[in-house]
Amino acid sequence: MEYLDRHSTSDPHPAEIGLPTLSKLGNPIIPDDLDVQKVAASWIETFGKCVNQGDVDGVLAVMVNSAFASDVLQAKSVPDNAIPVYWRDILALTWDFRTFEGTTSIQQFLHDRLSDAKISNVQLGAASLERPFPDLVWIQLLFTFETKVGLASGIVRLAPLPISANQLGSNTAGLNTGDVTWKAFSIFTNLEDLKGFPENLGSRRNAMPNHGKWEDQRKNETAFENKEPDVLIIGGGQSGLDVAARLKALDVNTLVVEKHKRIGDNWRTRYEALCLHDTVWYDHMPYLPFPPTWPIFSPAKKVVFDSLHILANWLESYAEALELNVWTSTTVVSATQDLNSKIWSVKVKRDDRSERVFTMKHVVMAFGLKGGKGYIPQYPGMEKFKGPILHSAEHHKAEDHLGKKVVVIGAATSDHGVDVTMFQRSSTYIMSAAKGMRMLLEGPYSEDGPPIDVADRLNASFPTSMMAGIAHRTAKAIAEVDRETLKGLKSVGFRLNMGIKDAGFLLLAFTKASGYYLDVGASQYIIDGKIKLKNDSQIKQFTETGIQFENGSDLPADVVVFCTGYSDANSNMRAIFGDEVTKNVGDTFGLNEEGEMRGLFRQLPYRGLYSMMGNLAICRFNSKHIALQIKAMEEGLFDGKTYAKQ
Incomplete structure (x- = not known):
């Protein structure tokens, strides 16, 4: 399908620049007898000593050395062999949500924060060899540590690099397996609790009975x-x-x-x-x-x-x-x-x-x-229209409009529950909810997945640049599962896309919270003609009895429902806190x-x-x-x- 295959070349897809593929790493050979626990223990021992001593150079020595720096939303020109390296921190070391990319950025961050954080008691947890795709392999290890104010967790992903491609220091010898050495390309640190102020859970609950009070x-x-x-x-x-x-x-x-x-x-x-x-x-x-x-x-x-x-x-x-x-x-x-x-x-x-x-x-x-406030774009003549103009947030049930001609403006998530004639303003990303969403979430979030707190950490440990690459591959797999539906939509003129940077649902959700439809059945109604489709021209104006388009066509309507998403996130802030606070917050x-x-x-x-x-x-x-x-x-x-x- 054209919209799906337009990047079918031998070059890496722009969304995948954040992935440490085996080809970027020099096609290392993973030993069959790899002792994952030994590699993880060796890495965490070296890492623990270095962070405890505030040794920035020592920490960098067990990480991939790279000038990699991507732009999450824009396709940058990055060398095909650029190996990504990340450190994402949530509160543990920065009291903020920060992602550092590239050795230079990470070095500055560690220089500024490592000594002051006073990291200690680094302890290895579970370790495993992960292969999410045939050309993506890493050792994943979980660990815990302390700072001067808190208890924290971490997740590290180690990439296999050919030894010949590395300048090995004396503290990295334990990471060598065959012709491969293992270095971190992704580190995640997360504040879990405050020292002296744990959550009142389990045995820390109030044990005294409360009689009648x-x-x-x-x-x-x-x-x-x-x-x-x-x-x-x-x-x-x-x-x-x-x-x-x-x-x-x-x-x-x-x-x-x-x-x-x-x-x-x-x-x-x-x-x-x-x-x-x-x-x-x-x-x-x-x-x-x-x-x-x-x-x-x-x-x-x-x-x-x-x-x-x-x-x-x-x-x-x-x-x-x-x-x-x-x-x-x-x-x-x-x-x-x-x-x-x-x-x-x-x-x-x-x-x-x-x-x-x-x-x-x-x-x-x-x-x-x-x-939470619905956004309704303004068009000339709206005041002349004799019927109700609603946002989808105001729509309750189809029975409210029985016997009436309803025009739905927009073709994303909220509009497919109401129908009749749909005006599609721009192309839309479509994936099935039952199959697609489960494919996105399977693994950490599933019947047999890990405890929910572990699943959340694993999910958060992926920097957005890396997640976008995985999302691109998953979106292609979902599109293959949904192929017949997508083919049918295209055949009736429904305009489709694969999301920002062809990453499917992910970047659309994080940047717009719109522009996608998670199909629960309405796509088949469009294919079958039960939902009429209009997308051959843009709206010019409203009339008393409907909508007139720029190509001169008219669409009669008794009710118009705007499924155009929600207003900017600061609309309620402005009403309560005023213009100055809202402007300064951004x-x-x-x-x-x-x-x-x-x-x-x-x-x-x-x-x-x-x-x-x-x-x-x-x-x-x-x-x-x-x-x-x-x-x-x-x-x-x-x-x-x-x-x-x-």
């Missing part, structure tokens, strides 16, 4: 009468609840304010056919995983006995079971910070019209994906030049201000990082200053 205690905790929270979280979806749960486990007093009447209403108000596209193994929440009877793909609004909705109810039950402090039917009116004390003042209004101003050190914005969603999210999961330019959003898995993993930053600041372990980009 629990109800009054909970009422008092939730009321916040004559007291202030340490942290205010704006939004009670999965992102807000996850952060609240993490903070509670660290004994940080937290209040969640939610505008809806009930926790879970952000899902209950969605359209009836909505079903999550991620598998259940990927979607667990902190401390309370879904039961083994849970559907593999969670219905957002599966109707049960009393018309309650399964995922929405789970969120509500989650807040109650974990005893999170939540005020529902509460709107945040404004938020300001005292520039001297750095204390936040947040005014909220409850459904009884009462108002209160809370003061606290930390505010977490958990507004939902890209702020974009929080999307990738920066290192392949990290621009402003999520970390402290923003204003002290004590954080932004949290993402799917269930992203929120599960990164909610702990926000909680650790807040707890560390509260206990004087972290002054709020991160290792600045160099």
Whole structure:
């Protein structure tokens, strides 16, 4: 297929410049009798001594030496034999989310941070030989270590290099196997816990019985009468609840304010056919995983006995079971910070019209994906149209429009649940949800996968540049599985693409959160003509009875539904914090030049201000990082200053 095969050349695909393929490494021969555990133990022993002594040169000696530096979103001219080398750190050494590429960048980072971090007690965990593709081979090893303030974990991937291609130091002899030496091309370090302040889990829970006092205690905790929270979280979806749960486990007093009447209403108000596209193994929440009877793909609004909705109810039950402090039917009116004390003042209004101003050190914005506000582009004549103009977030069920001509504008995820005539504005990446998503997540997130915390670390340990290369290969495999569907869509004129840098779903999700459709059946309706398709011209204007296009054609409509994604991630911030704060914060969603999210999961330019959003898995993993930053600041372990980009 043309759109799939256009890069079928002997040259490496631009998306794959971040992969250490065997050809780049000089086609090393992996010994049949390779002792993985011995190589891993030798590497970690040398690495541990070097980091403990602050020996930057020693650390670099057990890593690949490379001038490699990629651009995640742009295709750079990189030599075919350029071997990538990465160090990704989450809070452990930088108090930030950072990815360093190339020996020079890593050397500067280690020079600036290694001695101050005071790394000690480096311990090897599991080690294995991994071969995700025939031309990709590495030894993967897990380890733990300590810093002066925390307990941390790490994941290293060792690449096989022909010995003749390396200048070997005396401390690398134990890494030689046959004609190959093993050096790290990818290191991941992640803060897990703070010394002296572990989560109140398991044996650290309160062991005292509570006889008849629990109800009054909970009422008092939730009321916040004559007291202030340490942290205010704006939004009670999965992102807000996850952060609240993490903070509670660290004994940080937290209040969640939610505008809806009930926790879970952000899902209950969605359209009836909505079903999550991620598998259940990927979607667990902190401390309370879904039961083994849970559907593999969670219905957002599966109707049960009393018309309650399964995922929405789970969120509500989650807040109650974990005893999170939540005020529902509460709107945040404004938020300001005292520039001297750095204390936040947040005014909220409850459904009884009462108002209160809370003061606290930390505010977490958990507004939902890209702020949760639907984006409707403006066209001339929209005010003349006699029918309703809706965003897909306002659409509930097809029965609301029975007997009417419905035009759907957009051809990405949210629009395929509503149909009739679809106007496709631009090409779309399509993959099947049932097969494609499982192919993306299989391995760490599966029935037989590792514990969820290990799976999360493994997933996070891939720098985005490397992940893009793997995603490109996986996207090709998914397209092959979906070949008949894609062929059918193309035959009826549906415009297709393979995503940014042909990496399929991955970079689209991280940069736009749109431009893709995870097919749950609507593609076949398009192929069969049950969903009419128009994409031969752009919209010129609306009329009283429909839409007129630039080529002079008209499309009659009684209802127009825009499935055009969501507004910029800062729209809700602007309404609450004002223009100046929003401007200074900048974009929080999307990738920066290192392949990290621009402003999520970390402290923003204003002290004590954080932004949290993402799917269930992203929120599960990164909610702990926000909680650790807040707890560390509260206990004087972290002054709020991160290792600045160099």
